[in-house]
Amino acid sequence: MNFASVAIEVLSALTAAANxxxxxxxxxxxxxxxxxxxxxxxxxxxxxxxxxxxxxxxxRPEILFWPALVLAPLLMAGFGAILERLLFxxxxxxxxxxxxxxxxxxxxxxxDLALRIWGADTRSVPTPxxxxxxxxxxxxxxxxxxxxxxxxxLAVGLGLWVLLRHTRFGWEIRAAVEDAEGxxxxxxxxxxxxxxxxxxxxxxxxxxxAAVAPLxxxxxxxxxxxxxxxxxxxxxxxxxxxxxxxxGAAIIGFFQAVGTxxxxxxxxxxIFLAMIMVLVIRPSGLxxxxxxAWAEED
Amino acid sequence: xxxRAYGGGISMVGVGIxxxxxVAAPWVVPTxxxxxxxxxxxxxxxxxxxxxxxxxxxxxxxxxxxxxxxxAYTVALAWLHGIxxxxxxxxxxxxxxxxxxxxxGAIALRARKLYFALLTLAFSELxxxxxxxxxxxxxxxxxxxxxxxxxLLISPRxxxxxxxxxxxxxxxxxxxxxxxxxxxxxxxxxxxxxRAEALGLAVSHHELAAFTLSGAFCGLAGALYVVHDQTAYxxxxxxxxxxxxxxxxxxxxxxxxxxxxxxxxxxxxxxxxxxxxxxxxxxxxxxxxxxxxxFRPGGLVSLLGGREER
Numbered sequence: 001m002n003f004a005s006v007a008i009e010v011l012s013a014l015t016a017a018a019n020x021x022x023x024x025x026x027x028x029x030x031x032x033x034x035x036x037x038x039x040x041x042x043x044x045x046x047x048x049x050x051x052x053x054x055x056x057x058x059x060r061p062e063i064l065f066w067p068a069l070v071l072a073p074l075l076m077a078g079f080g081a082i083l084e085r086l087l088f089x090x091x092x093x094x095x096x097x098x099x100x101x102x103x104x105x106x107x108x109x110x111x112d113l114a115l116r117i118w119g120a121d122t123r124s125v126p127t128p129x130x131x132x133x134x135x136x137x138x139x140x141x142x143x144x145x146x147x148x149x150x151x152x153x154l155a156v157g158l159g160l161w162v163l164l165r166h167t168r169f170g171w172e173i174r175a176a177v178e179d180a181e182g183x184x185x186x187x188x189x190x191x192x193x194x195x196x197x198x199x200x201x202x203x204x205x206x207x208x209x210a211a212v213a214p215l216x217x218x219x220x221x222x223x224x225x226x227x228x229x230x231x232x233x234x235x236x237x238x239x240x241x242x243x244x245x246x247x248g249a250a251i252i253g254f255f256q257a258v259g260t261x262x263x264x265x266x267x268x269x270x271i272f273l274a275m276i277m278v279l280v281i282r283p284s285g286l287x288x289x290x291x292x293a294w295a296e297e298d
Numbered sequence: 299x300x301x302r303a304y305g306g307g308i309s310m311v312g313v314g315i316x317x318x319x320x321v322a323a324p325w326v327v328p329t330x331x332x333x334x335x336x337x338x339x340x341x342x343x344x345x346x347x348x349x350x351x352x353x354x355x356x357x358x359x360x361x362x363x364x365x366x367x368x369x370a371y372t373v374a375l376a377w378l379h380g381i382x383x384x385x386x387x388x389x390x391x392x393x394x395x396x397x398x399x400x401x402x403g404a405i406a407l408r409a410r411k412l413y414f415a416l417l418t419l420a421f422s423e424l425x426x427x428x429x430x431x432x433x434x435x436x437x438x439x440x441x442x443x444x445x446x447x448x449x450l451l452i453s454p455r456x457x458x459x460x461x462x463x464x465x466x467x468x469x470x471x472x473x474x475x476x477x478x479x480x481x482x483x484x485x486x487x488x489x490x491x492x493r494a495e496a497l498g499l500a501v502s503h504h505e506l507a508a509f510t511l512s513g514a515f516c517g518l519a520g521a522l523y524v525v526h527d528q529t530a531y532x533x534x535x536x537x538x539x540x541x542x543x544x545x546x547x548x549x550x551x552x553x554x555x556x557x558x559x560x561x562x563x564x565x566x567x568x569x570x571x572x573x574x575x576x577x578x579x580x581x582x583x584x585x586x587x588x589x590x591x592x593f594r595p596g597g598l599v600s601l602l603g604g605r606e607e608r
Contacts, residue, residue, distance in 0.1 A: 037412060087588075087592075090592060096358065096411055096412045096415065097352070097358045097544075097548075098591055098595070100358065100360070100415065101544070101545065101548055101587060101591050102587075102588060102591045102592070104541060104545075104587070105583075105584040105585070105586075105587035105588040105591065106584065106588065107584075108580045108581070108583055108584035108587070109580070109581050109584035109585060109588070111580055112578055112580040112581035112584070113581070115577075224538065228419075228423055228537065231416065231419075232420070235413070235416055239412075265431050265432075266431065268427040268430075268431060269424055269427045269428055269431065272420045272421075272423050272424035272427065273424065275416075275417075275420045276405065276417065276420050276421065276424070279408075279409055279413060279416070279417050279420075280405055280408055280409075283408060283409045283410070283413055284413070
């Protein structure tokens with residue numbers, strides 16, 4: 001096994017991990033602020049990719065790629081806000097069985113809806129011309145688009161950090177997590193804040209879908225395929241922690257790269273074993289807050 | 299949805315009528331209906347076994363398909379590799395499923411609530427991936443199919459009576475377990491875990507016992523699935539399959555023993571009818587589940603007049 005093939009394998013694992021981070025960050029953000037577990041998150045991701053493909057089909061690819069990459073997640077964020085108002089708002093304080101089933105029911109309906117609108121055929125989105133090339137380093141050629149996805153995920157991580165730590169919006173979210181009633185007594189519109197957080201989560205899921213669109217076939221089944229991986233990443237890192245999602249994505253990326261290179265048969269089993277091991281040792285995930293009420297209260 | 303009491307939903311008259319109808323069914327209804335009824339019976343057992351955890355103990359498992367699939371694969375693998383005759387494999391299926399449930403339960407029960415649900419889901423996916431990847435043993439994604447069931451059981455009537463008898467006995471056992479002192483202890487754990495512990499109940503042992511029993515009965519349901527379909531394939535073990543008995547139980551009503559039974563009848567018939575008529579089965583199931591979860595947490599039995607004692 002030479003350097004070039006190992007390097008390419010590592011890059012492709014890193015790309016998958018970077019994309020998973022974007023999606024899992026949305027899942028984790030929503031859980032951290034709203035305490036709900038959203039099994040429809042994978043559907044948001046799929047719809048993001050499908051919207052990307054549809055927007056793309058409207059005209060000339062070299063012009064449309066960048067607007068579509070922003071517009072598709074924005075559309076999904078708007079749709080997410082509507083879903084939050086209609087459905088999720090009702091279950092913030094429900095037990096987790098209700099949350100799991102309601103969001104699962106929604107994911108079934110969205111899968112059917114997507115099948116109606118976009119059909120059963122898979123679609124593809126071409127790589128934009130500016131990113132179609134390769135970067136040659138030490139005899140290995142790295143596709144530029146993969147590097148772009150990794151950069152995008154770093155930007156998303158940085159953006160979320162700034163948003164949550166250094167803006168009024170982030171300050172209000174953290175205040176709402178601590179004491180939603182207190183915050184609303186201070187005159188803040190907490191329900192609107194929650195809608196915004198949910199929409200941001202949907203935006204991130206769809207951004208992951210839109211960004212991955214040129215790398216894979218887009219069609220039915222994308223939703224459940226990504227959901228389990230995104231959950232594993234978020235849970236390993238600790239639900240509610242964005243840094244945890246990054247760590248979880250890195251761990252899963254590492255396991256997948258190692259697995260694919262040396263033990264291809266066992267590679268898919270590795271990530272589940274990793275999750276089981278982490279949860280057994282640290283039931284709230286690596287960076288999750290251990291004593292938080294949602295895991296321990298009776 | 300807290301503070302449920304586990305009343306009846308089961309009356310002796312109802313059970314008698316249902317038993318008579320089921321015994322008479324092979325002589326009255328066409329064979330195609332008989333196969334649907336067999337599906338209902340297997341699903342009813344799967345959902346009732348899962349409800350021992352979800353409804354009785356308050357443990358939401360999204361991983362019961364692992365044990366269902368292990369039950370199915372026990373019968374199929376015993377045939378494929380010539381390890382054991384059908385009768386032995388069929389008896390071994392729930393025991394092996396129960397044994398594996400004992401080990402996975404010991405690990406999964408270290409986590410609580412949502413994290414428990416996610417751990418069981420991870421186990422379900424782990425076994426699914428293993429069934430798919432260990433090609434030399436399991437035939438991988440192709441699955442196993444062939445004459446793994448004795449010729450006698452392939453005849454629709456005898457197959458139906460066999461399934462009916464096994465499901466009836468299993469349901470009777472589950473009913474007895476659910477209403478025994480052990481079953482009451484499980485309900486105490488669901489309602490107030492800390493208090494049950496303070497009263498001297500060995501909570502974690504009870505939970506593990508419930509998980510093991512549930513796994514064994516799910517394995518039995520899986521073995522019956524093979525009698526019916528003569529095949530085992532990896533999708534029997536994944537998390538989507540794991541969601542099925544939970545959904546069936548919730549639609550029927552997790553608060554009563556009869557809930558999952560009604561749920562299975564309704565789910566299977568609605569599924570078969572909608573799949574035949576339209577392509578929107580998923581949409582209908584999603585919408586129904588949404589409505590039940592939001593507006594009828596007692597499930598179908600609460601519509602049928604089964605009391606929800608509070």
